[in-house]
Amino acid sequence: MRLARTRHALGRGLRSLRRRPTLLPHTARARLISFVLSVLVLAGAATQVALTWATALPDNAVLRASDTVITKDEFQKRIETLEALYGVKRPDKQAEQDQFNKDAAKSVAVSHILDRAAQRQDIVIADKKARDTLNQMLEQQQSGGRDAFTKFLENQGIAEAEVLNELKRQLATSQLFEQVTAEVEPVTDEEVRKTYQDRKSEMVSPEQRHLRNIVVDSKQKAQEILSQAQSGADFATLAAQHSLDRSTKDEGGDLGTVTAEQLQEKFAEAAFQADKDSYFGPVKTQHGWNVGQVVEVTPSEQLSFDEVKEQLEKDLDTKRKLKKWRNWLGEQIKKADVEYADEYRPDDPNAPPSEVPRQ
Numbered sequence: 500m501r502l503a504r505t506r507h508a509l510g511r512g513l514r515s516l517r518r519r520p521t522l523l524p525h526t527a528r529a530r531l532i533s534f535v536l537s538v539l540v541l542a543g544a545a546t547q548v549a550l551t552w553a554t555a556l557p558d559n560a561v562l563r564a565s566d567t568v569i570t571k572d573e574f575q576k577r578i579e580t581l582e583a584l585y586g587v588k589r590p591d592k593q594a595e596q597d598q599f600n601k602d603a604a605k606s607v608a609v610s611h612i613l614d615r616a617a618q619r620q621d622i623v624i625a626d627k628k629a630r631d632t633l634n635q636m637l638e639q640q641q642s643g644g645r646d647a648f649t650k651f652l653e654n655q656g657i658a659e660a661e662v663l664n665e666l667k668r669q670l671a672t673s674q675l676f677e678q679v680t681a682e683v684e685p686v687t688d689e690e691v692r693k694t695y696q697d698r699k700s701e702m703v704s705p706e707q708r709h710l711r712n713i714v715v716d717s718k719q720k721a722q723e724i725l726s727q728a729q730s731g732a733d734f735a736t737l738a739a740q741h742s743l744d745r746s747t748k749d750e751g752g753d754l755g756t757v758t759a760e761q762l763q764e765k766f767a768e769a770a771f772q773a774d775k776d777s778y779f780g781p782v783k784t785q786h787g788w789n790v791g792q793v794v795e796v797t798p799s800e801q802l803s804f805d806e807v808k809e810q811l812e813k814d815l816d817t818k819r820k821l822k823k824w825r826n827w828l829g830e831q832i833k834k835a836d837v838e839y840a841d842e843y844r845p846d847d848p849n850a851p852p853s854e855v856p857r858q
Contacts, residue, residue, distance in 0.1 A: 563838040564611040580661050604843035612835045617671040624667040679827045680820035691812050695804050702802045709795035711752040713742040714787045721781030721788035728778045734792050
């Protein structure tokens with residue numbers, strides 16, 4: 500368990516784009532959300548986009564990349580697909596919508612460039628691979644699983660084939676990253692040891708807590724369950740009877756051992772203020788009202804070199820590969836003749852990419 504905790508001591512290097520909405524982000528769905536958002540960051544911070552205005556864009560165009568014009572309808576459909584698959588949401592405020600459109604347009608442009616590059620490298624994602632990935636994601640989803648997902652697609656007028664194509668695109672980008680960075684020199688033991696000494700003060704595991712949780716649809720029901728638990732009712736039985744969280748209800752509401760950083764802020768505050776063996780709540784999150792139990796508390800402690808070596812080596816290797824990827828991606832973007840409509844033109848076309856495709 501201590502080895503797993505090193506990821507949080509070393510996690511300052513690569514972060515996801517935003518705090519994930521679920522209580523526990525380390526599910527298959529959340530990893531995929533993190534993965535696609537990383538690709539969007541790559542796109543949103545693309546380097547040296549070459550703008551050419553020799554030929555005017557059609558009135559309904561968002562951008563032209565190479566010889567391909569992306570229309571506003573196609574652009575909107577792409578955003579809807581990302582929303583269906585990864586929860587990418589368009590903001591409500593107009594000022595934020597304008598920036599969202601610019602960032603999203605860059606993501607589409609760079610995605611097109613990466614598609615072309617993957618094709619040149621003969622990278623092909625099988626239908627089964629994409630479907631298996633989607634099914635894995637849906638199995639871990641709290642809100643309705645496959646049925647809810649299918650209904651959402653129907654309401655939005657999105658075919659599942661479009662979702663699978665988007666998954667193929669992201670999986671291909673991950674393979675492309677591996678190919679581009681395949682010849683990066685490995686990290687040496689000396690480099691790892693030096694980095695450990697330089698960052699030793701950071702090599703401290705955060706406090707962790709083993710938690711159980713029950714999600715219900717109202718504050719009143721949550722309060723009733725909290726009272727029952729405090730009066731001696733078995734928490735696992737209460738979870739099986741009442742929890743809306745399909746991924747944990749049959750496991751007694753078990754969330755496993757987590758850090759505060761892995762949880763939504765309000766839930767984390769309540770969970771990490773409660774004493775061991777106590778109950779807390781009700782706490783409101785986007786999935787409903789929560790009642791929790793603190794099963795075990797693991798205090799923070801200094802991590803040894805042996806404990807962090809493997810993860811630290813991976814961190815250094817990722818940074819080295821990221822540098823190679825950024826340089827390569829910058830060259831590809833510079834070669835691709837990208838042209839944006841005025842309202843979609845990026846504010847920062849020369850900013851370097853800051854993330855890598857996640858596995």
